[in-house]
Amino acid sequence: MSNPFESPREIAVPPSVASIGGGSLAAARTLALRQYTVIVLILAVPAVVNLLLFNYFVTGQVDSRRLFVLLTTLNALGVALVIAGLLFGGFYCLEWLTRIANQWFGRGQRLNDWYQALFSVIQQALGFAGPAAALWVVWLAMFYATDVGFLLYSVPIAIASHLMGGTLYCGLFWKWYKIRMS
Numbered sequence: 641m642s643n644p645f646e647s648p649r650e651i652a653v654p655p656s657v658a659s660i661g662g663g664s665l666a667a668a669r670t671l672a673l674r675q676y677t678v679i680v681l682i683l684a685v686p687a688v689v690n691l692l693l694f695n696y697f698v699t700g701q702v703d704s705r706r707l708f709v710l711l712t713t714l715n716a717l718g719v720a721l722v723i724a725g726l727l728f729g730g731f732y733c734l735e736w737l738t739r740i741a742n743q744w745f746g747r748g749q750r751l752n753d754w755y756q757a758l759f760s761v762i763q764q765a766l767g768f769a770g771p772a773a774a775l776w777v778v779w780l781a782m783f784y785a786t787d788v789g790f791l792l793y794s795v796p797i798a799i800a801s802h803l804m805g806g807t808l809y810c811g812l813f814w815k816w817y818k819i820r821m822s
Contacts, residue, residue: 665752672759675766676731682769684723686776691719693784734758741816749819757815761808768804775801 699711735755742754775797782793 665755668756668759672762673731675762676734677727679762679765679769680723680726680730682773683776686773686780687719687723689777690780691715693780697784734762745816745820747820749822753819754816757812757819761812761815764811765808768808772801772804 695712695715699708699715702708702711735758738754738758739751742749742751746754779793779797782788782797783790786793
C-alpha cells in the first residue's frame with residue numbers, strides 16, 4: 641500500500657473518465673490539462689496588463705483616495721478570482737460540458753471519443769493563445785495610448801479574435817458531429 645500523504649505523481653483522473661478510457665485517455669487528459677493551464681497563464685498576462693492600465697487611466701482620475709484603493713482592490717480581486725477559477729475549475733467545466741453534450745447529442749456514442757475530440761481542440765487552442773494575447777495587447781495599446789476612433793481598431797480586432805475562437809469551437813462541434821455520425 642502506498643503512503644496516502646505522498647505527493648501525486650500524476651494528475652488524478654476522475655472515475656468517470658478513468659473507467660471508460662483506460663491509460664491512453666488518462667495520458668491525453670493529463671496533457672490536455674497541462675496545455676489548458678498554459679493557455680490560461682498566457683491569457684492571464686494581458687488580463688493583468690488590462691487591470692493595470694485600467695487602474696492607471698480610469699481609477700487614477702478618482703479624487704478620493706479611499707475610493708481609488710477600493711476600486712483597485714475590487715478590480716484586482718475580480719481578475720484574480722477569474723484567473724483562479726479558470727485555472728482550478730475551467731478544465732473540469734469543459735469536461736462536464738462534453739459529458740452533457742454527449743448525453744444529449746451522442747446517441748450512445750462512446751464518451752471517450754468525445755473527450756479525445758475536446759483534448760485535441762485544447763491542443764489546437766495552445767497555438768492560438770499567443771496570437772490571442774497579442775491581439776488583446778494591441779487592443780489595449782490602441783484603447784489607452786491612441787486617439788484613433790474606437791470602432792476603427794475594435795472591429796477588426798474583434799473579427800480576428802472571434803474567427804480564432806470560432807475556429808476552435810466550430811472545429812470541436814464538427815468533430816463531435818463526425819463522431820455522432822460514425
